[in-house]
Amino acid sequence: MVRSEKTRQFIIEKTASIFNKKGYIGTYLSDLTNATGLTKGSIYGNFKDKNEVALEAFRFNYKLQTEEVLSQVNKEKKADKKLLAFLDYYKKEYEVIFENGGCAILNAAVDSDxxxxxxxxxxxxxxxxxxxxxxxxxxxGIQQKELKEVNALEYAYRIIAQIEGSIFLSKTLSQPSILLKNIELLKQDIELLKLN
Incomplete structure (x- = not known):
């Protein structure tokens, strides 16, 4: 059977949030057929197996969550403003992220471990x-004398770990305040990092 890019994209778009919510292992073929209205043969005529659908669904979810944040970050010129834009994205969009099942990276990382x-x-x-x-x-930011000297790699890991951990706790415990408070703490850290 010839694969249709249009049909493949339809399947990905219809199943992406299901994979993100139910997990890549916990999503069954019946979930895919129910979501798309297509038969098992149509799904497997366009994808090798469920793992390939899962991979493409993850890519779709990741792209959905990163395009907007990158758009906001890229509007800024100074390093601190870029970092703050990144944090503000999560502050403003956490409800949408939670409704889609949570962070695509976090969910897929746990599920695929x-x-x-x-x-x-x-x-x-x-x-x-x-x-x-x-x-x-x-x-x-350090090179432009906008930020104090720090180990950039370690600081990046810290920011990401704090965001991901906060999303995990907030969503699991149904307490968005955990994420929002940690975002504010990170923003304070970034303010302290500024040279000017």
Missing amino acids: DGNVLLKQEVIGKIENWVYRVETILEE
Whole structure:
């Protein structure tokens, strides 16, 4: 059967939030057929197996969550403003993220840890990309004499770990205040990092 890019995209869009909510292991073929209205044959005519659908669904969820935050960050010129834009995105959009099942990276990382090797590799790549972006913002800020000297890589890990951990706790405990308070603490840290 010839794969149709339009049908593949339809399947991905219809199933992405299901994978993010139910997990990549906990999503069954029946979930895919129910969400799309397509048969098992139509799904497997467009994808090798459920793991391939899961991988593409993760990519879709990741893109959805990163396009807007990158758009906000890229509007800023100074390093501290870029970091604050990143944090403000989570402050403003956490409800949408939670409604879609939570952070795509966090969910896929936990779900693929010992199962789907391809998905785990994809998640690792996205985390490395995220760390690199934050680290680069910090390094540029240090070079431009906007920020104090810090170990940019360690600081990037700290920011990301605090955001991801806060999303995990806030969503699991149904207490958004955990995320919001930690965002404010991170913003205070960034203010202290400024040279001017």
